[in-house]
Amino acid sequence: MKIFHLPDLGEGLAEAEIREWYVNEGDVVKVDQPLVSMETAKAVVDVPSPYAGKITQLHGKANEIIKTGAPLITYETDEVVADKGSVVGKLETSEKKWDDGDVIIGGTKTRAPAIKAMPAARVLAQQLNVDLSQVTATGPQGLITADDVKRFMENSNENKSSSTQLTGQTEALRGVRRVMAQTMAQSHREVVPVTIVEDVDLTDLPPKSDITVLVLKAIVAAAKAEPALNTWFDGKSLERKVFDEVHIGLAVDSTEGLFVPVIKNAEAKSDQELRQMVDEYKKSVSARTVAAKDLQGATITLSNFGMIAGRYATPIIVPPAVAILGCGRSRDVVMPRNGQMVIGRIMPLSLTFDHRAVTGGEATRFLGTVIQQLQSAK
Amino acid sequence: MAEITLVEAVNQALAYEMEANPDVIVMGEDIAKNGGVFRATVGLLDKFGAERVLDTPLAESMIAGLAVGMAARGLKPVAEFQFMGFIYPAMDEIINHASRMRNRTRGRLTCPVVFRTPYGAGIHAPEHHSESTEAYFAHTPGLRVVVPSSPSRAYGLLLASIRDPDPVIFLEPSRLYRYAKQEVKNDGKALPLDVCFTLRSGDDVTLVTWGAMVKETLAAAQSLEAAGISAEVIDVATIKPLDMDTILASVEKTGRCVVIHEAPLTCGVGAEILAQIVEKALFSLKAPPERVTGFDTIVPYARLEKYYIPSEKRIIDAVNRLMEFA
Numbered sequence: 069m070k071i072f073h074l075p076d077l078g079e080g081l082a083e084a085e086i087r088e089w090y091v092n093e094g095d096v097v098k099v100d101q102p103l104v105s106m107e108t109a110k111a112v113v114d115v116p117s118p119y120a121g122k123i124t125q126l127h128g129k130a131n132e133i134i135k136t137g138a139p140l141i142t143y144e145t146d147e148v149v150a151d152k153g154s155v156v157g158k159l160e161t162s163e164k165k166w167d168d169g170d171v172i173i174g175g176t177k178t179r180a181p182a183i184k185a186m187p188a189a190r191v192l193a194q195q196l197n198v199d200l201s202q203v204t205a206t207g208p209q210g211l212i213t214a215d216d217v218k219r220f221m222e223n224s225n226e227n228k229s230s231s232t233q234l235t236g237q238t239e240a241l242r243g244v245r246r247v248m249a250q251t252m253a254q255s256h257r258e259v260v261p262v263t264i265v266e267d268v269d270l271t272d273l274p275p276k277s278d279i280t281v282l283v284l285k286a287i288v289a290a291a292k293a294e295p296a297l298n299t300w301f302d303g304k305s306l307e308r309k310v311f312d313e314v315h316i317g318l319a320v321d322s323t324e325g326l327f328v329p330v331i332k333n334a335e336a337k338s339d340q341e342l343r344q345m346v347d348e349y350k351k352s353v354s355a356r357t358v359a360a361k362d363l364q365g366a367t368i369t370l371s372n373f374g375m376i377a378g379r380y381a382t383p384i385i386v387p388p389a390v391a392i393l394g395c396g397r398s399r400d401v402v403m404p405r406n407g408q409m410v411i412g413r414i415m416p417l418s419l420t421f422d423h424r425a426v427t428g429g430e431a432t433r434f435l436g437t438v439i440q441q442l443q444s445a446k
Numbered sequence: 447m448a449e450i451t452l453v454e455a456v457n458q459a460l461a462y463e464m465e466a467n468p469d470v471i472v473m474g475e476d477i478a479k480n481g482g483v484f485r486a487t488v489g490l491l492d493k494f495g496a497e498r499v500l501d502t503p504l505a506e507s508m509i510a511g512l513a514v515g516m517a518a519r520g521l522k523p524v525a526e527f528q529f530m531g532f533i534y535p536a537m538d539e540i541i542n543h544a545s546r547m548r549n550r551t552r553g554r555l556t557c558p559v560v561f562r563t564p565y566g567a568g569i570h571a572p573e574h575h576s577e578s579t580e581a582y583f584a585h586t587p588g589l590r591v592v593v594p595s596s597p598s599r600a601y602g603l604l605l606a607s608i609r610d611p612d613p614v615i616f617l618e619p620s621r622l623y624r625y626a627k628q629e630v631k632n633d634g635k636a637l638p639l640d641v642c643f644t645l646r647s648g649d650d651v652t653l654v655t656w657g658a659m660v661k662e663t664l665a666a667a668q669s670l671e672a673a674g675i676s677a678e679v680i681d682v683a684t685i686k687p688l689d690m691d692t693i694l695a696s697v698e699k700t701g702r703c704v705v706i707h708e709a710p711l712t713c714g715v716g717a718e719i720l721a722q723i724v725e726k727a728l729f730s731l732k733a734p735p736e737r738v739t740g741f742d743t744i745v746p747y748a749r750l751e752k753y754y755i756p757s758e759k760r761i762i763d764a765v766n767r768l769m770e771f772a
Contacts, residue, residue: 156483156529156569156571156572156575157569157570157571157572157575157620158569158570159484159569159620159621159623159624159625160568160569160621160624160625161451161624161625162624162625162626163627164625164626164627165449165626165627165628166596166597166598166626166627166628168596168598168628168645169645169646170647171643171644171645172643172644172647173637173638173641173643173644174641174642174643174644174689174691174692175642175644175680175691175692175693175695175696176644176647176678176695176696176699182698182699182700182701182730182732183701183730184698184729184730185729186729187728187729187731190732190771194771211729
């Protein structure tokens with residue numbers, strides 16, 4: 069025999085009223101089967117059976133009030149109620165075995181510590197797809213720094229370009245060609261280039277005009293109008309230096325490689341002086357006699373590639389400068405003029421500027437000034 | 447050698463030490479005649495008598511105060527609080543007296559008391575029966591905080607805690623009380639305090655946890671292994687003082703760490719562990735360390751409980767996030 073006492077059906081309720089019995093004496097009930105509907109001061113609730121077994125007595129009729137804790141139902145049951153092991157809540161029990169495996173008191177210490185690297189170095193290594201275990205650490209206590217990763221990358225780039233990926237007979241790049249490779253790669257990594265192209269109409273230019281000198285003078289005028297393009301820019305410190313003077317680097321091709329001798333203070337030179345310098349540089353480049361100091365300090369560059377072939381290009385800026393102007397091959401075209409088709413002469417221009425340091429407006433005004441200068445040249 | 451549950455291991459350790467040391471006294475609400483709310487002390491009254499197995503009034507502050515007094519006079523009281531949520535009236539005695547006895551008396555007196563309490567959620571109990579507030583105690587100088595996670599560790603660590611000359615907060619994960627059985631030799635051998643237990647060795651990620659969360663963490667480690675990720679599982683066991691040497695050595699090996707605890711996130715013990723990892727092992731980290739914890743809420747009632755307790759899935763998700771870093 070087992071007696072089910074009325075539990076507290078709310079928070080501290082003293083009693084409840086029987087509304088309706090769902091079971092009769094003599095019924096066999098299952099656990100959780102609804103037994104009775106009870107009305108409390110707060111609500112009407114169904115009381116489920118806590119036991120399985122046969123009901124031998126209902127302690128009350130409908131509409132009778134039962135005190136909390138008083139007998140509600142008597143069961144006939146052989147079941148011995150197991151100690152749940154808790155008066156509150158429900159503990160999970162199982163026949164599971166606790167398998168501790170090989171517990172180690174303390175740590176494992178089975179392997180050498182993994183690579184130590186600055187967080188920034190790890191991020192960089194991930195971006196550049198560098199395996200940190202291949203990188204030589206120079207930081208304190210064997211720490212890999214971001215510079216170590218960069219150094220590794222540069223070395224592996226050099227290795228690749230000289231031997232690792234090439235088959236057959238190879239030659240190591242030397243001198244100017246090597247410098248070109250490095251400078252161009254640096255530019256490609258750092259500069260954010262934008263190239264704009266436009267044709268300049270040279271139809272009205274007097275015959276035998278010195279186009280190269282005219283372009284140099286147009287660059288000087290444009291640099292005065294938009295000094296932002298006659299500038300050095302440092303991407304690391306985000307500083308720029310705007311120049312009053314205009315030092316124009318002149319890209320000169322040679323079998324040895326690309327030379328860019330610099331026409332210093334182009335703004336202060338006459339047409340004759342400019343022509344003289346251009347000629348001298350061409351000569352000294354082909355004779356390999358150009359002085360190192362003449363190859364430094366360009367604030368802007370001119371590439372006259374059209375002398376050979378090509379209309380438009382995307383010339384590459386040489387940092388720290390922020391602009392380069394390319395002149396394509398001049399040619400005769402049919403063009404509309406005053407409603408008529410005429411034969412005119414044009415020269416294609418390509419201006420690349422570093423958009424980190426120069427705005428689109430500045431660059432287009434610069435190019436506009438170059439064009440306007442050339443078209444109004446006498 | 448008998449296979450016993452975690453709560454039986456607690457009982458076995460108490461009985462062993464009471465037998466071995468007549469100074470050991472157990473006390474608490476309904477622990478003597480009734481055997482305790484979870485039956486951790488069942489049978490002790492018959493064996494050791496009413497002078498050493500004391501039913502106390504329902505007054506936690508008094509239980510702790512009495513225990514502090516006994517401990518200061520040379521006894522070794524093991525006081526039970528029925529649930530961790532009932533311990534707060536005793537905080538004054540624990541923090542202002544038990545933890546400071548040695549310091550206050552310049553070492554003349556110590557306070558060799560063990561405060562035992564069931565701890566954690568997962569047994570469908572009302573809210574203040576589901577607390578895991580180990581951080582309160584870990585934050586208090588002078589207290590040792592110990593959490594077993596298996597029958598054998600419950601046995602060995604409780605023996606060590608009783609034998610320790612200073613106060614120990616001994617938190618028994620009630621969710622694991624009867625969850626599984628383990629062979630535990632009743633040989634009176636204590637396990638070391640203040641040291642972690644590495645339950646599983648691995649190379650890719652270190653999972654740091656304690657108490658009942660060891661269960662989900664080991665399950666996660668097993669699932670991760672099937673996915674080709676090798677997880678090391680560390681049971682911290684002694685929350686204070688923390689055995690950071692073991693944790694740091696493991697993190698330096700794996701480069702990744704997830705701390706799993708049932709307690710709320712904010713200012714939980716996981717915050718302390720991650721802070722020390724960042725201070726001392728930053729350069730070994732391959733990925734930002736993570737915590738998988740309970741939420742900054744009161745533990746909900748039975749139906750929502752499973753959403754509160756960190757799940758195996760949440761642990762696996764965290765590890766997968768860390769594995770995205772090469």
